[in-house]
Amino acid sequence: MPWGNQVDPSRLFVAQFGAKLRALREQRGWSQAKLAAKVFLSHARIAQFESGESVPSQHHAQALDEALGAGGALLDEWDKLNDSPGAKWAQKLMNVEGKAVEIRHFSDIVPALLQTESYTRAILAEGMEFYGGDLEEKMRYRTHRRALLDRPDAPRFWSVLKESALSWVVGGTEVMREQLLDLLRMARRPHISIQIVPFVGPRFLSDVGMLTITTLPGGREVVYRGGIQGAWVTNRAAIAEYSVLYKQVQRGALSPHDSMALIDKVLGEKYP
Secondary structure: OOOOOOOOOHHHHHHHHHHHHHHHHHHHOOOHHHHHHHOOOOHHHHHHHHHOOOOOOHHHHHHHHHHOOOOOHHHHHHHHHHOOHHHHHHHHHHHHHHHOOEEEEEEOOOOHHHOOHHHHHHHHHHHHHHHOOOHHHHHHHHHHHHHHHHOOOOOEEEEEEEOHHHHOOOOOHHHHHHHHHHHHHHHOOOOEEEEEEOOOOOHHHHHOOOEEEEEOOOOOEEEEEOOOOOEEEOOHHHHHHHHHHHHHHHHOOOOHHHHHHHHHHHHHHHOO
Protein backbone atom coordinates (compact mmCIF):
# COMPACT_ATOMS: atom_id res chain seq x y z
CA MET A 1 0.00 0.00 0.00
CA PRO A 2 1.65 3.31 -1.08
CA TRP A 3 1.35 5.53 1.99
CA GLY A 4 2.98 8.51 0.26
CA ASN A 5 4.23 10.17 3.47
CA GLN A 6 6.77 12.96 3.33
CA VAL A 7 8.17 15.40 5.87
CA ASP A 8 6.36 18.75 5.96
CA PRO A 9 8.71 21.15 4.11
CA SER A 10 7.52 24.08 6.24
CA ARG A 11 9.98 22.97 8.94
CA LEU A 12 12.78 24.29 6.69
CA PHE A 13 11.21 27.75 6.65
CA VAL A 14 10.76 27.64 10.43
CA ALA A 15 14.51 27.02 10.80
CA GLN A 16 15.31 29.85 8.38
CA PHE A 17 13.16 32.28 10.32
CA GLY A 18 14.87 31.29 13.57
CA ALA A 19 18.32 31.70 12.07
CA LYS A 20 17.44 35.16 10.72
CA LEU A 21 16.06 36.24 14.09
CA ARG A 22 19.19 35.05 15.89
CA ALA A 23 21.50 36.81 13.39
CA LEU A 24 19.65 40.12 13.73
CA ARG A 25 19.70 39.90 17.54
CA GLU A 26 23.41 39.11 17.65
CA GLN A 27 24.17 41.99 15.27
CA ARG A 28 22.65 44.26 17.89
CA GLY A 29 24.67 42.61 20.61
CA TRP A 30 21.50 41.82 22.54
CA SER A 31 20.80 38.81 24.70
CA GLN A 32 17.61 36.84 24.21
CA ALA A 33 16.36 38.27 27.50
CA LYS A 34 16.91 41.86 26.31
CA LEU A 35 15.04 41.26 23.07
CA ALA A 36 12.25 39.52 24.98
CA ALA A 37 11.81 42.53 27.25
CA LYS A 38 11.50 44.89 24.27
CA VAL A 39 8.64 42.90 22.70
CA PHE A 40 6.95 41.87 25.97
CA LEU A 41 7.63 38.17 25.57
CA SER A 42 9.47 35.68 27.75
CA HIS A 43 13.10 34.74 27.29
CA ALA A 44 11.92 31.17 26.66
CA ARG A 45 9.69 32.23 23.74
CA ILE A 46 12.55 34.00 21.97
CA ALA A 47 14.67 30.89 22.44
CA GLN A 48 11.88 28.76 20.94
CA PHE A 49 11.56 31.07 17.92
CA GLU A 50 15.31 30.95 17.27
CA SER A 51 15.57 27.18 17.64
CA GLY A 52 12.58 26.53 15.40
CA GLU A 53 10.57 24.95 18.22
CA SER A 54 7.82 27.55 17.82
CA VAL A 55 6.56 30.06 15.27
CA PRO A 56 5.50 33.62 16.21
CA SER A 57 2.20 35.14 15.17
CA GLN A 58 2.29 37.87 12.55
CA HIS A 59 1.83 40.44 15.33
CA HIS A 60 4.88 39.17 17.21
CA ALA A 61 6.93 38.87 14.01
CA GLN A 62 6.23 42.53 13.25
CA ALA A 63 7.12 43.56 16.81
CA LEU A 64 10.42 41.67 16.56
CA ASP A 65 11.18 43.23 13.19
CA GLU A 66 10.59 46.75 14.56
CA ALA A 67 12.55 46.16 17.77
CA LEU A 68 15.57 44.90 15.81
CA GLY A 69 15.34 47.64 13.17
CA ALA A 70 15.21 44.94 10.49
CA GLY A 71 13.34 47.11 7.99
CA GLY A 72 10.93 44.33 7.10
CA ALA A 73 13.57 41.63 6.58
CA LEU A 74 12.20 39.51 9.42
CA LEU A 75 8.66 39.93 8.15
CA ASP A 76 9.84 38.75 4.73
CA GLU A 77 11.05 35.53 6.39
CA TRP A 78 7.71 35.19 8.19
CA ASP A 79 5.88 35.61 4.86
CA LYS A 80 7.98 32.82 3.35
CA LEU A 81 7.02 30.59 6.25
CA ASN A 82 3.32 31.27 5.77
CA ASP A 83 3.61 30.76 2.01
CA SER A 84 5.52 27.51 2.49
CA PRO A 85 4.37 24.15 1.12
CA GLY A 86 3.05 23.25 4.57
CA ALA A 87 0.85 26.35 4.69
CA LYS A 88 -0.23 25.74 1.10
CA TRP A 89 -1.29 22.20 2.04
CA ALA A 90 -3.59 23.64 4.70
CA GLN A 91 -5.06 26.10 2.21
CA LYS A 92 -5.45 23.36 -0.39
CA LEU A 93 -7.27 21.19 2.15
CA MET A 94 -9.81 23.94 2.75
CA ASN A 95 -10.20 24.59 -0.98
CA VAL A 96 -10.70 20.90 -1.75
CA GLU A 97 -13.26 20.52 1.05
CA GLY A 98 -15.13 23.56 -0.27
CA LYS A 99 -15.65 21.84 -3.64
CA ALA A 100 -16.34 18.37 -2.27
CA VAL A 101 -19.34 16.25 -3.17
CA GLU A 102 -18.40 13.55 -0.67
CA ILE A 103 -15.75 13.26 2.05
CA ARG A 104 -14.75 9.94 3.64
CA HIS A 105 -12.61 10.29 6.74
CA PHE A 106 -10.89 7.84 9.10
CA SER A 107 -9.06 8.81 12.28
CA ASP A 108 -8.45 8.04 15.95
CA ILE A 109 -9.62 11.52 17.02
CA VAL A 110 -12.81 13.42 16.23
CA PRO A 111 -12.33 14.93 12.74
CA ALA A 112 -11.99 18.70 12.45
CA LEU A 113 -15.31 19.02 10.62
CA LEU A 114 -17.15 17.48 13.59
CA GLN A 115 -15.25 19.10 16.47
CA THR A 116 -16.91 21.45 18.94
CA GLU A 117 -15.18 24.77 19.59
CA SER A 118 -13.96 23.68 23.05
CA TYR A 119 -12.62 20.35 21.74
CA THR A 120 -10.80 22.13 18.90
CA ARG A 121 -9.30 24.69 21.26
CA ALA A 122 -8.06 21.95 23.60
CA ILE A 123 -6.50 19.95 20.72
CA LEU A 124 -4.77 23.01 19.27
CA ALA A 125 -3.58 24.26 22.65
CA GLU A 126 -1.90 20.90 23.32
CA GLY A 127 0.09 21.25 20.09
CA MET A 128 1.09 24.91 20.46
CA GLU A 129 4.42 24.13 22.11
CA PHE A 130 5.47 21.98 19.15
CA TYR A 131 3.78 23.70 16.20
CA GLY A 132 3.74 27.31 17.43
CA GLY A 133 1.70 29.94 15.61
CA ASP A 134 -1.29 31.93 16.85
CA LEU A 135 -4.04 29.96 18.59
CA GLU A 136 -6.83 32.39 17.70
CA GLU A 137 -5.82 32.41 14.03
CA LYS A 138 -5.94 28.62 14.03
CA MET A 139 -9.35 28.69 15.72
CA ARG A 140 -10.74 30.99 13.02
CA TYR A 141 -9.42 28.64 10.33
CA ARG A 142 -11.01 25.59 12.01
CA THR A 143 -14.33 27.41 12.54
CA HIS A 144 -14.40 28.28 8.86
CA ARG A 145 -13.79 24.65 7.94
CA ARG A 146 -16.51 23.30 10.22
CA ALA A 147 -19.09 25.67 8.69
CA LEU A 148 -18.82 23.55 5.54
CA LEU A 149 -21.25 20.97 6.95
CA ASP A 150 -23.84 23.67 7.70
CA ARG A 151 -24.10 24.82 4.08
CA PRO A 152 -27.26 24.02 2.09
CA ASP A 153 -25.02 22.25 -0.45
CA ALA A 154 -22.90 20.48 2.19
CA PRO A 155 -21.05 17.37 0.97
CA ARG A 156 -21.91 13.85 2.08
CA PHE A 157 -19.64 13.21 5.04
CA TRP A 158 -18.59 9.77 6.30
CA SER A 159 -16.60 9.61 9.51
CA VAL A 160 -15.15 6.33 10.73
CA LEU A 161 -13.63 6.68 14.18
CA LYS A 162 -11.64 4.33 16.35
CA GLU A 163 -13.33 3.73 19.71
CA SER A 164 -10.23 5.21 21.35
CA ALA A 165 -11.45 8.64 20.15
CA LEU A 166 -14.30 8.35 22.65
CA SER A 167 -12.04 7.46 25.56
CA TRP A 168 -9.02 9.68 24.97
CA VAL A 169 -9.89 12.68 27.17
CA VAL A 170 -9.33 15.99 25.39
CA GLY A 171 -9.75 19.11 27.51
CA GLY A 172 -11.47 17.38 30.42
CA THR A 173 -14.75 15.62 31.15
CA GLU A 174 -17.05 18.54 30.28
CA VAL A 175 -15.35 19.09 26.92
CA MET A 176 -15.68 15.41 26.07
CA ARG A 177 -19.32 15.26 27.15
CA GLU A 178 -20.15 18.26 24.97
CA GLN A 179 -18.24 16.73 22.04
CA LEU A 180 -19.93 13.33 22.21
CA LEU A 181 -23.37 14.90 22.57
CA ASP A 182 -22.59 16.97 19.48
CA LEU A 183 -21.57 13.83 17.58
CA LEU A 184 -24.98 12.35 18.34
CA ARG A 185 -26.63 15.57 17.15
CA MET A 186 -24.59 15.76 13.95
CA ALA A 187 -25.24 12.09 13.15
CA ARG A 188 -28.95 12.87 12.89
CA ARG A 189 -28.31 14.99 9.84
CA PRO A 190 -29.12 13.14 6.61
CA HIS A 191 -25.78 13.97 4.95
CA ILE A 192 -23.60 12.81 7.87
CA SER A 193 -22.78 9.23 8.89
CA ILE A 194 -20.59 8.28 11.86
CA GLN A 195 -19.28 4.77 12.43
CA ILE A 196 -17.14 3.54 15.31
CA VAL A 197 -14.47 0.85 15.01
CA PRO A 198 -14.64 -1.00 18.36
CA PHE A 199 -11.55 -1.99 20.32
CA VAL A 200 -12.13 -5.55 19.14
CA GLY A 201 -12.03 -4.46 15.48
CA PRO A 202 -9.54 -5.76 12.86
CA ARG A 203 -5.92 -5.32 13.93
CA PHE A 204 -4.75 -3.99 10.57
CA LEU A 205 -6.67 -0.77 11.30
CA SER A 206 -4.06 0.20 13.88
CA ASP A 207 -1.63 0.85 11.00
CA VAL A 208 -3.93 2.96 8.83
CA GLY A 209 -3.55 6.39 10.46
CA MET A 210 -5.55 9.43 9.39
CA LEU A 211 -7.05 9.13 5.91
CA THR A 212 -9.35 11.45 3.95
CA ILE A 213 -10.79 10.61 0.53
CA THR A 214 -12.55 13.53 -1.14
CA THR A 215 -14.79 13.18 -4.19
CA LEU A 216 -15.02 16.30 -6.36
CA PRO A 217 -17.62 17.25 -9.00
CA GLY A 218 -17.31 14.95 -11.98
CA GLY A 219 -16.22 12.03 -9.80
CA ARG A 220 -12.52 12.91 -9.50
CA GLU A 221 -11.00 11.85 -6.17
CA VAL A 222 -8.04 13.04 -4.13
CA VAL A 223 -6.56 11.50 -1.00
CA TYR A 224 -4.90 13.22 1.93
CA ARG A 225 -2.77 11.37 4.46
CA GLY A 226 -2.57 13.52 7.58
CA GLY A 227 -0.52 13.77 10.76
CA ILE A 228 2.88 15.33 11.50
CA GLN A 229 3.90 13.95 8.13
CA GLY A 230 1.35 14.28 5.38
CA ALA A 231 0.90 14.14 1.64
CA TRP A 232 -1.66 14.53 -1.11
CA VAL A 233 -2.20 11.56 -3.39
CA THR A 234 -3.58 12.13 -6.89
CA ASN A 235 -2.36 9.01 -8.71
CA ARG A 236 -5.45 7.10 -9.85
CA ALA A 237 -4.07 3.65 -9.13
CA ALA A 238 -3.03 4.65 -5.61
CA ILE A 239 -6.40 6.32 -4.97
CA ALA A 240 -8.19 3.13 -6.07
CA GLU A 241 -6.19 1.21 -3.45
CA TYR A 242 -7.13 3.72 -0.77
CA SER A 243 -10.80 3.41 -1.74
CA VAL A 244 -10.58 -0.35 -1.26
CA LEU A 245 -8.84 0.19 2.06
CA TYR A 246 -11.59 2.56 3.20
CA LYS A 247 -14.27 0.00 2.37
CA GLN A 248 -12.39 -2.52 4.53
CA VAL A 249 -12.26 0.06 7.32
CA GLN A 250 -16.03 0.56 7.07
CA ARG A 251 -16.64 -3.19 7.16
CA GLY A 252 -14.68 -3.36 10.40
CA ALA A 253 -16.85 -0.65 11.97
CA LEU A 254 -20.23 -0.81 13.68
CA SER A 255 -23.28 0.34 11.77
CA PRO A 256 -24.24 4.02 12.19
CA HIS A 257 -27.12 2.96 14.49
CA ASP A 258 -24.95 0.74 16.66
CA SER A 259 -22.23 3.38 16.68
CA MET A 260 -24.64 5.94 18.12
CA ALA A 261 -25.63 3.42 20.78
CA LEU A 262 -21.96 2.97 21.69
CA ILE A 263 -21.39 6.72 21.92
CA ASP A 264 -24.43 7.03 24.16
CA LYS A 265 -23.11 4.18 26.34
CA VAL A 266 -19.68 5.81 26.67
CA LEU A 267 -21.39 9.10 27.58
CA GLY A 268 -23.22 7.45 30.44
CA GLU A 269 -20.23 5.51 31.72
CA LYS A 270 -17.33 7.95 31.29
CA TYR A 271 -18.86 11.42 31.08
CA PRO A 272 -22.09 11.38 33.12
